[in-house]
Amino acid sequence: MASEGFREKRKLAQKAEIIVKFETKERYNNIRQILKKEPSLRNEEELHLIASSRDIVQEIEKRVQRQELVKRRVEEVLDPPDLLEEKVSFLVEAILKAKCLVIYTGAGVSTAASIPDYRGPDGVWTRLSRGEKLGSYNLADANPTLTHMSITKLFQEGLVKHVVSQNCDGLHIRSGLPPQALSEVHGNMFVEVCTECEENDEVYYRLFDVTENTCLRRHLTNRFCHKCGGQLRDSIVHFGEKGNLRWPLNWEGALETAKKADCILCLGSSLKVLKTYRALWGMNRVKTRRPNLFIVNLQWTPKDDLAVLKISGRCDDVMKSVMHKLGLVIPDYNRCKDPLFTLATPLRPQELDSFSTKYLNTSETQDLVDKPCNNECDDVKDRKCGINEERIDCSVSLQSLERPGWFGKGYSKNKKSLRKRRRVR
Numbered sequence: 418m419a420s421e422g423f424r425e426k427r428k429l430a431q432k433a434e435i436i437v438k439f440e441t442k443e444r445y446n447n448i449r450q451i452l453k454k455e456p457s458l459r460n461e462e463e464l465h466l467i468a469s470s471r472d473i474v475q476e477i478e479k480r481v482q483r484q485e486l487v488k489r490r491v492e493e494v495l496d497p498p499d500l501l502e503e504k505v506s507f508l509v510e511a512i513l514k515a516k517c518l519v520i521y522t523g524a525g526v527s528t529a530a531s532i533p534d535y536r537g538p539d540g541v542w543t544r545l546s547r548g549e550k551l552g553s554y555n556l557a558d559a560n561p562t563l564t565h566m567s568i569t570k571l572f573q574e575g576l577v578k579h580v581v582s583q584n585c586d587g588l589h590i591r592s593g594l595p596p597q598a599l600s601e602v603h604g605n606m607f608v609e610v611c612t613e614c615e616e617n618d619e620v621y622y623r624l625f626d627v628t629e630n631t632c633l634r635r636h637l638t639n640r641f642c643h644k645c646g647g648q649l650r651d652s653i654v655h656f657g658e659k660g661n662l663r664w665p666l667n668w669e670g671a672l673e674t675a676k677k678a679d680c681i682l683c684l685g686s687s688l689k690v691l692k693t694y695r696a697l698w699g700m701n702r703v704k705t706r707r708p709n710l711f712i713v714n715l716q717w718t719p720k721d722d723l724a725v726l727k728i729s730g731r732c733d734d735v736m737k738s739v740m741h742k743l744g745l746v747i748p749d750y751n752r753c754k755d756p757l758f759t760l761a762t763p764l765r766p767q768e769l770d771s772f773s774t775k776y777l778n779t780s781e782t783q784d785l786v787d788k789p790c791n792n793e794c795d796d797v798k799d800r801k802c803g804i805n806e807e808r809i810d811c812s813v814s815l816q817s818l819e820r821p822g823w824f825g826k827g828y829s830k831n832k833k834s835l836r837k838r839r840r841v842r
């Protein structure tokens with residue numbers, strides 16, 4: 418009898434709790450609706466409800482402010498032309514004064530090459546988080562942008578010491594920046610690596626996207642090392658993975674230069690990922706000895722408050738003006754002289770069937786059928802990995818192209834499976 422009475426009490430208590438929760442929620446929703454109304458349209462009863470619920474009103478107002486802040490942060494903002502010019506002049510002075518300038522680049526430096534960024538309004542992550550489908554992109558169609566070419570020129574002039582890129586599109590290498598001067602901290606989709614070779618990782622540059630069959634936590638490319646026969650893997654570091662490859666990530670180079678850096682220029686990056694690598698920002702130094710930070714980005718970044726200058730502009734516009742003010746000519750990109758053709762390791766005959774993506778060709782016109790552009794390309798043509806052009810039907814491979822590993826493959830799948838797991842629980 419006693420236990421029955423106890424059970425009854427507990428049931429009543431639970432019921433009362435549910436009713437209170439329900440009433441609080443209803444009150445919250447009512448007040449939210451009232452606050453949306455023009456003050457002059459609120460009736461006596463509504464005014465009384467607001468006056469007697471200050472804590473709920475404050476909570477709602479705080480939430481609205483937070484939502485507006487989030488909205489503002491993803492908005493893309495452009496500085497007016499006069500202000501932009503003024504800011505660029507200030508940046509140019511800093512570039513000339515810097516003893517060790519490093520550049521950190523993000524997807525924003527490649528959007529002019531029609532490669533989607535990650536967190537912009539139509540970025541890869543933005544669209545994946547909205548549950549939207551992504552189109553297919555082929556990086557073999559992209560060329561280095563004005564920004565890539567400007568950075569390479571600045572490096573050649575000795576004004577830039579090192580570049581750290583979060584992009585895996587390989588466009589820095591293709592613009593002529595030497596691999597030693599570059600840290601591709603999230604990998605390069607043209608690179609596959611043997612981690613089984615004894616002394617150093619063996620790096621294979623290719624003329625095609627090696628991530629066709631790879632995705633999150635699955636990195637083997639189905640090709641094998643020419644030296645030791647070990648399985649090759651791509652170099653892409655997916656969201657949630659830790660990049661341990663020595664090359665092309667080159668963390669050693671990035672950290673070595675970060676130690677000496679007195680000026681950092683961030684181009685086209687939300688810095689949301691890069692900010693977590695504390696060693697890149699000189700955060701272990703006393704405040705006064707930390708490098709001067711310059712940021713060029715259309716959206717808010719978490720480092721904005723720490724920057725000496727934030728330029729809200731497109732990378733290509735800013736770099737064009739920077740180069741003009743420095744009196745430097747931006748070299749044109751010439752696909753025939755693309756360094757990737759020299760760096761690439763030729764495929765063996767038995768490997769020719771190991772990929773179906775479009776490969777980088779010397780044609781500037783980007784036709785589906787490969788055409789050498791002129792006589793000076795002959796030497797490049799000979800080096801094209803021994804690919805038999807007639808054998809590859811690019812139109813078919815493009816249509817059947819699935820989202821490759823570099824392009825967030827596995828990310829949405831992973832999210833879905835997480836959701837499923839939560840539902841099961």
Ligand SMILES: [Zn+2]
Pocket residue numbers: 611612613614615619642643644645646647
């Ligand atoms: Zn090997």
